[in-house]
Amino acid sequence: MNSGFAEDVLRRLSGYGQSEVYVSEAVVHTVYIDNSRISNIETKKDSGMMVRIMDGRRQGKASVSLARDSAPDECLRMAESVLRYSPEEDDLKGFVHPAKGRSGSPDVWDRRVEDITPEDLRELAKAVIDSCGVQIPRAQIRVSTNEGVTMNSNGVDVSHRSTLVYGHFTSMTVKDHPGEGMETYHGTHLDLDPAAIGASLTRKAENAAVCTEFKGHEELTMILPPSELGDMITSSVGEAVNGENVMYGRSHWKDSVGSQVASGCLDIVDDPTVRAPLSCVYDDEGMPTERRPIIEKGVLRSFMRDSFCGDSTGNGMRRSSVEAQGAYERTPIIKPLNMVVAPGRYDPEEIIRQTDRGILVEKFAWPEADGLTGRFGLNVRCGHIIRNGEIVGTVNNALLMGNMLEAVNRIEMIGNDPKHMGVISVPTMSFSGTELVGN
Amino acid sequence: MMQAVMVKAEDVQDLMGAAVDRMQELGAEFSDARSQTIRVKGVSSVNGGLRQLVEKSTGGVCLRAWNQGRWGYGTATSFSKQDIMKAAEEAVRNAAGDGRTDLILEPVRVKDHRKADVKIHPDSVDLDEKIQAARDLDRAQAIDDRILNRIGSYSEEVKDVCMVNSIGSDITWQEVRTLCRAMSVAADGQRMERYYDGPDSTLGFEVVRDADIEEIGRITAKEAIATLSADRAPSGNFTVISDPMVSGLLAHEAMGHASEGDEITKRRSFLTDAVGRKVASEVISMYDDGTVRGAHGSIPYDDEGTPSSCTTIIKDGVYQGYMHSLETASVLGCAPTGNGRAENFGKRTWVRMTNTFFGPGDWDREELIADTKDGILCDKMINGMEDPVGGCFEAKCLRGYLIRNGEIVKPLQSFTLTGRSVDILSSADALTKEVILDGGMCGKGIEDWVRVSSGGPYMRARMIVGGGQ
Numbered sequence: 001m002n003s004g005f006a007e008d009v010l011r012r013l014s015g016y017g018q019s020e021v022y023v024s025e026a027v028v029h030t031v032y033i034d035n036s037r038i039s040n041i042e043t044k045k046d047s048g049m050m051v052r053i054m055d056g057r058r059q060g061k062a063s064v065s066l067a068r069d070s071a072p073d074e075c076l077r078m079a080e081s082v083l084r085y086s087p088e089e090d091d092l093k094g095f096v097h098p099a100k101g102r103s104g105s106p107d108v109w110d111r112r113v114e115d116i117t118p119e120d121l122r123e124l125a126k127a128v129i130d131s132c133g134v135q136i137p138r139a140q141i142r143v144s145t146n147e148g149v150t151m152n153s154n155g156v157d158v159s160h161r162s163t164l165v166y167g168h169f170t171s172m173t174v175k176d177h178p179g180e181g182m183e184t185y186h187g188t189h190l191d192l193d194p195a196a197i198g199a200s201l202t203r204k205a206e207n208a209a210v211c212t213e214f215k216g217h218e219e220l221t222m223i224l225p226p227s228e229l230g231d232m233i234t235s236s237v238g239e240a241v242n243g244e245n246v247m248y249g250r251s252h253w254k255d256s257v258g259s260q261v262a263s264g265c266l267d268i269v270d271d272p273t274v275r276a277p278l279s280c281v282y283d284d285e286g287m288p289t290e291r292r293p294i295i296e297k298g299v300l301r302s303f304m305r306d307s308f309c310g311d312s313t314g315n316g317m318r319r320s321s322v323e324a325q326g327a328y329e330r331t332p333i334i335k336p337l338n339m340v341v342a343p344g345r346y347d348p349e350e351i352i353r354q355t356d357r358g359i360l361v362e363k364f365a366w367p368e369a370d371g372l373t374g375r376f377g378l379n380v381r382c383g384h385i386i387r388n389g390e391i392v393g394t395v396n397n398a399l400l401m402g403n404m405l406e407a408v409n410r411i412e413m414i415g416n417d418p419k420h421m422g423v424i425s426v427p428t429m430s431f432s433g434t435e436l437v438g439n
Numbered sequence: 440m441m442q443a444v445m446v447k448a449e450d451v452q453d454l455m456g457a458a459v460d461r462m463q464e465l466g467a468e469f470s471d472a473r474s475q476t477i478r479v480k481g482v483s484s485v486n487g488g489l490r491q492l493v494e495k496s497t498g499g500v501c502l503r504a505w506n507q508g509r510w511g512y513g514t515a516t517s518f519s520k521q522d523i524m525k526a527a528e529e530a531v532r533n534a535a536g537d538g539r540t541d542l543i544l545e546p547v548r549v550k551d552h553r554k555a556d557v558k559i560h561p562d563s564v565d566l567d568e569k570i571q572a573a574r575d576l577d578r579a580q581a582i583d584d585r586i587l588n589r590i591g592s593y594s595e596e597v598k599d600v601c602m603v604n605s606i607g608s609d610i611t612w613q614e615v616r617t618l619c620r621a622m623s624v625a626a627d628g629q630r631m632e633r634y635y636d637g638p639d640s641t642l643g644f645e646v647v648r649d650a651d652i653e654e655i656g657r658i659t660a661k662e663a664i665a666t667l668s669a670d671r672a673p674s675g676n677f678t679v680i681s682d683p684m685v686s687g688l689l690a691h692e693a694m695g696h697a698s699e700g701d702e703i704t705k706r707r708s709f710l711t712d713a714v715g716r717k718v719a720s721e722v723i724s725m726y727d728d729g730t731v732r733g734a735h736g737s738i739p740y741d742d743e744g745t746p747s748s749c750t751t752i753i754k755d756g757v758y759q760g761y762m763h764s765l766e767t768a769s770v771l772g773c774a775p776t777g778n779g780r781a782e783n784f785g786k787r788t789w790v791r792m793t794n795t796f797f798g799p800g801d802w803d804r805e806e807l808i809a810d811t812k813d814g815i816l817c818d819k820m821i822n823g824m825e826d827p828v829g830g831c832f833e834a835k836c837l838r839g840y841l842i843r844n845g846e847i848v849k850p851l852q853s854f855t856l857t858g859r860s861v862d863i864l865s866s867a868d869a870l871t872k873e874v875i876l877d878g879g880m881c882g883k884g885i886e887d888w889v890r891v892s893s894g895g896p897y898m899r900a901r902m903i904v905g906g907g908q
Contacts, residue, residue, distance in 0.1 A: 033699070035704070039509060040533065040534070040787070041511060042513075042533065042787065043512070043513055043514065043529045044514040045522075046518075047516055057487070059492040061492060062493065062494045062496075063494075064495070065498050065516045066516060068517065068518050068519065074496065076498070078494045082492055082493070086492055086564075087489055087568055087574075089488055090488075118532060122536065137702075138705070150902055166886055172828055174706070178707075234475075248486065248628075323886070329495055329497060331491065331493060333634065340528040367826035370821075370853065372633055373853070374631070375852075375853060377835070377854060377907045379833035397829070397831050397903075399855055399903060399904075399905030401674065401906065435905075437675060437904075439676050439858070439903055
């Protein structure tokens with residue numbers, strides 16, 4: 001990646017109090033499947049830069065795609081212009097200062113991604129299609145190389161490179177009342193297993209096809225597999241430990257460091273040292289990252305912060321865990337790098353066996369808790385009703401309701417089946433005290 | 440006044456013509472080239488401090504080659520001839536392989552060069568005034584100590600598009616979107632609740648100058664505080680009066696996604712083969728109309744160069760038809776409807792909505808509430824999710840009110856609506872006279888965000904309601 005112009009831009013900004021240049025470059029290959037047929041293949045090249053300036057109590061910020069040779073000049077001019085208009089602020093904390101990161105990068109570069117061809121992608125997509133026993137109405141496999149450089153006037157000069165592999169697949173039975181399944185793959189390496197994905201898609205679609213409408217209203221235990229739990233944790237716990245929410249007072253856990261916020265069986269660390277889509281030695285502001293306990297035995301240990309909040313923990317990120325394109329456009333925000341929920345000792349089948357009255361949710365319409373309140377009321381697309389340790393029926397068209405910030409205090413069991421879902425690795429878990437309502 | 444130097448769409452028109460020629464030489468049956476430059480300014484003010492002040496410019500070219508029923512894409516963020524030609528070659532290569540030979544695209548040949556239909560172009564307005572709008576929205580929310588966070592934001596997007604294709608279309612146009620928004624977070628030591636308001640549009644800065652910023656900020660804060668005393672919504676099957684925003688969410692999620700042509704060609708929609716069938720009560724009519732002046736989802740052309748249009752989806756309860764891209768129109772033997780859209784030059788083009796809404800009825804809002812013995816009135820939406828396969832939907836409401844004996848008796852905190860789309864629309868029995876559209880972003884599945892609006896009148900129907908704890 002050619003970052004020479006970044007140095008040049010930074011040099012030209014030397015008259016200002018502080019400045020920062022971030023450059024990213026990505027090459028993205030995507031294959032799309034429509035109706036169990038490869039419908040199109042894309043090749044994208046994407047590069048751009050963002051300039052941030054602080055001068056006295058003013059700030060300026062601009063980003064451009066590197067569409068032509070004069071783009072860095074345009075970016076600089078735009079940032080300077082914004083700076084001139086910026087009102088004066090009292091609480092600008094400045095960019096990060098250089099600090100030595102740990103030696104040794106996490107294993108986030110796969111040479112096979114760098115060398116991939118459209119033919120390779122076709123073969124991969126074909127393998128998924130061939131291994132799926134039902135229709136694949138819509139799917140995509142996207143592989144990318146992702147490189148970035150952060151430089152600032154404090155002396156930060158760090159770079160990062162990683163590969164991303166992302167797959168999103170839907171499946172459907174072709175019956176009068178079809179059932180739909182979904183599967184995703186998040187990773188840095190081309191370790192996607194077409195046969196396993198095909199089998200899962202087949203099973204999920206067939207399960208959904210035999211759902212019956214849930215009727216009534218009951219309190220029960222919810223069992224969420226990684227596919228449904230990942231976003232539920234990041235949208236609730238992730239927001240509660242987000243330093244900006246803490247700073248603005250809108251985190252329910254803002255005064256809870258050292259306090260019990262969850263069941264004693266819950267341990268969460270943010271671990272950027274192992275293979276995961278956002279693992280890195282430095283964050284996108286140039287701050288060293290580290291393995292950091294967030295919750296230990298249910299006790300809140302720390303928040304995640306970026307330079308805007310001050311006392312950065314190395315969580316200022318522009319990159320996405322699923323999409324390499326457009327990193328340069330994004331202002332750093334606080335993100336988990338690799339939030340790992342410690343797995344437990346139970347097989348998912350054992351969790352079902354030990355549940356008297358519950359629902360194992362195979363698919364929500366969209367798994368998400370409210371970031372401010374923790375509340376959720378989610379449409380169950382496919383859920384298995386459990387009575388006395390056995391699945392007795394499969395339902396849909398119901399709402400499962402609860403509050404995720406309260407649910408983490410009512411954890412019943414934790415599975416031994418962790419899976420990466422974007423910025424989180426999470427196993428199957430069960431929570432008591434949720435409600436299911438149907439027609 | 441700030442005026443950045445940008446790559447204008449016209450500058451690359453010849454290059455794109457050459458790229459289309461190259462794709463045709465390499466064997467494409469049809470090809471198109473679309474350049475975009477997108478300029479964004481964003482300001483946000485939080486609790487009196489400037490949180491965000493940014494200007495962005497992205498530009499690039501999307502080249503598509505159609506061969507044997509398959510698209511190949513090549514994308515470049517560079518406007519150099521060498522890079523564009525390379526992307527053109529990649530597009531043809533990516534379209535290679537065995538496919539269907541019976542699918543012939545039938546694009547409309549258009550020559551048009553159109554400016555944005557705005558009174559006050561955002562480029563003509565000093566950044567100072569935009570910053571002030573965001574700060575005023577923030578400040579106006581400072582009405583009570585229980586307001587924990589005040590957020591005032593302003594954003595504008597100016598998109599220049601240039602489109603050339605192999606049947607001789609040659610189009611340039613500009614889309615301008617301007618919006619400002621207030622959001623208050625209120626807290627009382629136990630609970631936190633939020634409320635938001637503010638205009639959005641495909642109009643210019645007149646949207647801000649015509650808005651009563653002080654009133655928007657004040658009302659937003661007042662309603663956030665009022666929500667602190669809201670009760671949990673009851674759960675079960677209820678009579679629900681959706682407000683225009685939630686009506687729009689129902690139109691979009693319950694019927695809109697399922698009416699996208701690609702869902703029909705895959706037989707993935709419960710509305711496949713539904714034309715002519717009764718899918719709602721006779722009071723329901725529904726449209727997708729990309730030509731509504733000023734609406735957030737309006738576009739002069741889609742990303743394939745097809746003029747936008749109004750598609751009648753439901754008329755008096757009877758299903759009428761689907762939205763189409765060039766490809767789905769070809770598969771189903773219909774005319775394209777101007778719904779082939781992409782998030783940007785680097786994303787796939789497929790069938791997407793524009794402005795989707797239910798038509799009006801003949802009730803007044805107060806009359807409708809007074810006529811409802813027991814029910815729930817919705818007030819603003821959070822988000823929703825479609826279910827074209829299962830024929831259901833999920834709609835999250837920011838808050839609502841409990842109605843008893845024709846009167847609003849208390850506010851309700853956020854809750855979710857669900858049910859089978861056809862059952863719900865078949866139970867609809869009353870709609871109000873005024874249709875209001877509300878702008879937002881629509882993802883298809885999990886990504887590919889495009890700007891849309893949705894709306895309708897107040898609508899009464901039966902739905903499943905569930906309130907989070």
